[in-house]
Amino acid sequence: MLDTAFFYAFALLVLGGALLTITQRNAVHSAIWLIVSLIGVAGLFLLQKAEFLFAVQIILYVGGIMVLFLFVIMLVNLDEAARERQFRGRWWVALGCLALVAAETAYFVIKGRDAFRFAPRPETPASPLGNTEQLADVLFSTYLLPFELASVLLLVAIVGSVVMAKKRI
């Protein structure tokens, strides 16, 4: 019961935040609403016992990526842009998009969980370890290679952003 109440509260944050993100005139306001939405997602992670991801979401997304966004918004002067027309004249795409989602949502609601027939899989015994420990176990054994490759990815991103943003190389 309490779960359901929390779900509704966080879902409201997520959707409200998202809706305001894409409709706000001022980019800073959009960013703030995006943060609200991201915090809602973090809450939903917590509700599903993903404590590690909850922390990463707050630290990395809200604390890192969004601050980066805010910095860039302040570096570029968007006062002019806020006064312009905000939407592109493609309302038919909008309607198509919304119709698609409405259909998808309706389908899920009507069929409920029966719409999913999952393949049976062996029962994994409940682990006595906490979420973070479990993640670390898998991350440093099975998923070691992607983990190492992520470092290459970050190196590429560092090189890339320096190449793009530096005044001259």
Add this chain to the structure above:
Amino acid sequence: MPANLFPAPVEIFRFLPEIILALGGTLIMVLEALTGDRQPKNALGHVSLAALFAALVAAVAVHGSPGPAFSSMLLVDGFATFFRVVVIAVGILTVFSSYRYLSREGANTGEYYALVLFSVAGQGVMVTANELIMIFIGLEISSIATYVMAGLLRDDARANESALKYFLLGSFATAFLLYGIAFLYGATGTTNLTAIRETVLRADGPSPLLLGLAAALMLVGFGFKISSAPFQMWAPDVYQGAPTPVTAFMSAGPKAAAFAIFLRVFVTIFEPIGDRWEPIIWVFALASMTIGNFAALTQSNVKRMLAYSSIAHAGYVLVALCARSDIGTAAAMFYLAAYALMNVGAFAVVAYICGKGEKYVGIDDLAGLGSRRPAVAAALTIFLCSLIGVPLTGGFFGKFYIFKAALESKLIWLTVLGLLNSAVAAYYYLRMLVVMYMREPGEATENLEPLPAGLRTALFTSAAGVLLLGIFPSRILEFAVQSAKLFGR
């Protein structure tokens, strides 16, 4: 527990080409910092070439010990080796054709060569991946490096715009791909391709509906990455605005790698619901060929024309996918190899002609190339003939095998419409040949500099490759046919 923290030597060996490329890229970054600001950076390009050649040798050597590695994250098989060689070869040709262009634009920096290496490493990861996480990370390494390469000339407004569009549409596509992966994970409970295939083939497997949803979302993601219609709108702008050697690179390397994972995922995992996606791919293939070829007819900019033609070529490869047979997969592999060579070659010629600031990229600027630079003109003729599909070139056999596979799978209409499309395509390629040989030299060809050594190597190698594929196709095709039996199908 930590027993498998230390991978076996053979596992590291199976990942060797990517290790060499990533280390090479890092080394170049270090060397870049050590060399002075004003020194020419060609030496760093040579280092990147050395790394690429080493990786090429490693990729061929690794073929001797096929099998999975790193808890089945990777799978070295014939398919992986084939595409590894293709993407590394594209990297080599790109570096050869970049030297002169970059120094002309004052952007001959070590970062460029490092990014080429990283991007090729990412593509290598993609084509060997046996796990959706690996596919995703490889794709992102390759894409992020390519976004930056597209925007390398930071003061050029066209390059900026190209990088921005490439980046926004690329991220958009990635989000779709990821959503599809999420549903695939939801349907099967695993992200390992081998395990997914086992689950999907079981009688009590996941519902086709959920698989279909995953396939549809992933199709959107892949559609963007391979620039097939109806997701092709970014390609002309991005290809036109990017520096020409980068255009050559991104129209061949990342595209071939994206096609490789597209084939691997759709031919293996989504095989059970093949009846559902085949009509969609059918439409995509026809739309790509038609839109690409007819839009190319009206272009006056060579780069933009080649961009539309690359959309059309994506359509031909989709025809092979539509055939849903091993021979179709093999034909797609062969075609992608030929396509990579001829496209890089054609763009390398443009990189030679275009002059500082890419002033001369119109089709009319080719006028008189035949009399002023007969060797370059001959190379371009070979590439264009191959793009048309004239016999004795790789493009001919590529198209031949694709349409043969399509006919064997009873795709009569698609074959007919595809062949009609090839005929339309011949018109705009031939127009280039006519301008090149029949017209008097113009401003662009009068002031051509002598052909630099790097470009000469790139042109000669890709022309030789195209002819080789055209005259002795059987060995490559045999290899492709053997490799096309993915997962022991």
Add this chain to the structure above:
Amino acid sequence: MQGVPLSWYLILSAILFALGVAGFLFRRSIITVFMSIELMLNAVNLSFVAFSYQFKQVDGHLFTFFVMVVAAAEAAVGLAIILTVFRNRATLNIDEINSLKY
């Protein structure tokens, strides 16, 4: 044992994804367009975690973790690209950044 069924999470994630797509298609400011992509990625993460919770596995969590890493890398490069565009053109309106001709 669980109060909220999986399908609710999936519906929420579908709506969030659609809002992201809508934002990507309609907004003219590049920064907001980019924020819409972040919304889409969060929708994906939500699906992964919901499935993972359903299966009592951590594989989905790992995927989410990698998605976040990639999102950070993409944000760094993307915002750098946006900065260079702004430096050259002094506008971040998508419809005005359309100089390439056919």
